[in-house]
Amino acid sequence: MTLACPTPRHEEDVVLLGHGAGGRLTAELVDALVLPALDGQHGPLEDAALLPGHPDLVISTDSFVVSPLFFPGGDIGSLAVHGTVNDLAMRGARPVALSVALIIEEGLPLEELRRVMTSMGKAAREAGVPIVTGDTKVVDRGAVDRIFVNTTGVGQRHLALRPSAALARPGDTVLLSGPVGLHGTTVLSTREGLGFESDIASDSRPLHRLVDVMAPLGEQVHSLRDPTRGGLASALNEIARDAHVPVEIDESAVPVPRAVAAACDLLGLDPLTVANEGCMVAFVAPAAADEALAALRSLPEGREAARIGEVPSSGEAGRVTLRTLVGARRVVEMPLGEQLPRIC
């Protein structure tokens, strides 16, 4: 048996688009190159980090490079607010303040910039979070594509909530707050002119109120994650890996909007790996599952919340299994890298 790679691996010495796709390639890059250089922490990487010395404060940062800038259901401005607010929320935190950094391409029409900023301001007001600091850079034509946005957020945790990807445990019920696949298919369809954009819109929205209504359940809420890049498949695999538990979901229970199913069928995509910007998965203790589901459904953004699976008491730790429509079982793999670049 030969251990040497039989074919040359030229791809290894440059960064590929797939390295930024949030799947296995991204994880490899972060683990092998980024974290060692930065003396990064070992253990699960969460959506937001605890601030050292401040157990109730979390911080998160995210950059937005979506193309096109405007799409049904949102734009780069609102997305930049929602993305960071949601990363904070997944650690059980309310957003306290955001910073915004803009990198703008020379030649961007001021009108487009105004639209982006107006949308960003509106999204921040609706989420109830002030934007307290920022930075503006303009670069030569071609150095970025129109505008890139970074937001960083600080959040204050609910005292009772301590969700972490590592805390899912056997018996947990897996809840999903809304349908999957809308954001990725909307942005792709808009960018490529595929024609689905008249039937669907991005689900981009803040999720912290959904977390608020689950706060009374306290420590019975074990893990929260918003399935952005890499989709539901990625989010479930991360929780299964970090908590060392098996996860089993029911294909028929996962809400997939019809237009998303049609678009994915045509394009050969799996709705479970398509990005979302407005839903979350929650692993909750079985005793609290009904209450959590009712709480999620009490808000408009959780109206379509559903119970999609559970953490079985036996099974291979770290493995996500799907009961298929026809009653067989298959493994849901961590996506290698999203097929759709620049969706957020």
Add this chain to the structure above:
Amino acid sequence: MKYLDEYRDPALARRLLDELRRTATTPWRIMEVCGGQTHTLVRQGIDELLPAGIRMIHGPGCPVCVTPLQTLDRAMAVAARPGVVLTSFGDMLRVPGTDTDLLSLRARGADVRVVYTPMDAVRIAQDNADRQVVFLAVGFETTAPANAMAVLHAARLGLTNFSMLVSHVLVPPAMTALLEDPDCEVQAFLAAGHVCAVMGWREYEPIAERYHVPIVVTGFEPLDLLEGVLMAVRQLEQGRCEVENQYVRAVRRQGNTAAQDAVRTVFRVSDRAWRGIGELPDSGLELADEFARFDAARRFDVSGLHTVEDPECIAGAVLTGARLPTDCPAYGTRCTPRHPLGAPMVSAEGTCAAFHAAGRTKDVLQP
């Protein structure tokens, strides 16, 4: 959803499985020709639910998988040239060539673009008069009409900066080659529904008759496949060998004659090498003389390339159904979607990729 939900109904699926159990009295081996069908079977776990003894053999119908390494190496040689925009369906980008793949070339500065239809490639050529735009035209009879239309459109526009690297393949010669193999275990075929939507099924009738093999034109949804298997098993049990059509909502016996006309206008039948299988007579399409000016292999000198297949990859045996991906010593270890040794691990329709995506391991399930 119309034409979607009703073909995924769990209760109907159970009923078809029950019917299949009642019908099958002895083991049968059935090949689904198309990679799309393989994908549904494995993704839904349908092959695991079939009655004991009915074994699905996964066929060669993955266009990415059977595209010869030489074509890939040619595409990469063309893409690496200055002034060239290479366009392709997304699946081809990660297929390893002898030295590299198209994604890596792109990361190094080559202009490689994913398109969803060859007409997009024509549009890119219109918009970039100073660049040579090349479309990598692979696939079965299903994609040939759209590619033919793109060439006709480019000819109408008088474009001189558009060309195609053509590696089209045809299903019936591959089925015949499999059946001519003395070791062939296939007792019935599920023919590829979308290929037949274009070509109809007349050309399958002599195959069924000559080799005494039932052929069922079958769709791609779970219930399509279950019904296709049931129809094939009924024929086998009754000793019939006919061409039947399960995919009635999409396929007519004569097929889509307008599409066939476009293909006949632009292409001509030629011998073709299939990756992993070898050269098959009259099994491919190449540009007809009248459209030879759109042939990228002529426009760019791509001779003198040295292609080397990975010696460990058993793609040929997997493509002909002789071996399962899990039989391969490299499967899941040295060959993964991250580091594919061969094309079947890359394409969404590749058998190895379908097995890997469904988490199938060597110790689980050897149907």
